[in-house]
Amino acid sequence: xxxxxxxxxxxxPAASVEGxxxxxxxxxxxxxxxxxxxxxxxGGTEADGDWARPPLAIADVxxxxxxxxxxxxxxxxAADLSRRRGTATWAVWQSTSTTYGVAHYRxxxxxxxxxxxxxxxxxxxGDPLPEEADLRWSRPDADPDDEDDLFTLVQRLxxxxxxxxxxxxxxxxxxxxxxxxxxxxxxxxxxGR
Numbered sequence: 028x029x030x031x032x033x034x035x036x037x038x039x040p041a042a043s044v045e046g047x048x049x050x051x052x053x054x055x056x057x058x059x060x061x062x063x064x065x066x067x068x069x070g071g072t073e074a075d076g077d078w079a080r081p082p083l084a085i086a087d088v089x090x091x092x093x094x095x096x097x098x099x100x101x102x103x104x105a106a107d108l109s110r111r112r113g114t115a116t117w118a119v120w121q122s123t124s125t126t127y128g129v130a131h132y133r134x135x136x137x138x139x140x141x142x143x144x145x146x147x148x149x150x151x152x153g154d155p156l157p158e159e160a161d162l163r164w165s166r167p168d169a170d171p172d173d174e175d176d177l178f179t180l181v182q183r184l185x186x187x188x189x190x191x192x193x194x195x196x197x198x199x200x201x202x203x204x205x206x207x208x209x210x211x212x213x214x215x216x217x218x219g220r
Contacts, residue, residue, distance in 0.1 A: 029122035033099035038091035039113015061197035084198035110135040158183040
């Protein structure tokens, strides 16, 4: 199957839905109803939106906080969510361009980043993690499968269940607040002047 999916998973004191949403200018969808991650990601126009700030499906799950969408292209959010003795993993599957990426943070610090395309490493930061040791992309004798290897690596790093299980789980849709609403309110003068 070809996946076009991005996620951020985080654990620790800074990994809260509210903290993420407020810090990054997101608010719950006015409808406020829960939808399965799968419906949001694959069910039509629900996930359409701005390339820079897409709508997201967010939930607290037993393994931490999970944020999923189509276009989470930056992993800066993972750094913020891993602060204060936490961990965070960002991953992106873009099968239409055969591009896959992962970044892993501990205590707000990037410890590993890997970007691959067409079964070749394009960009790498940090030493390979122990969880990468037996993945096909690490073994010259195996045919690499970046899509499946990335799912395996994310599962090992996050303790999330198999994707088929968390995709069925409920999430709240968060939408970006317009930039104009993010500006601080102006101070009112005393006596209305």
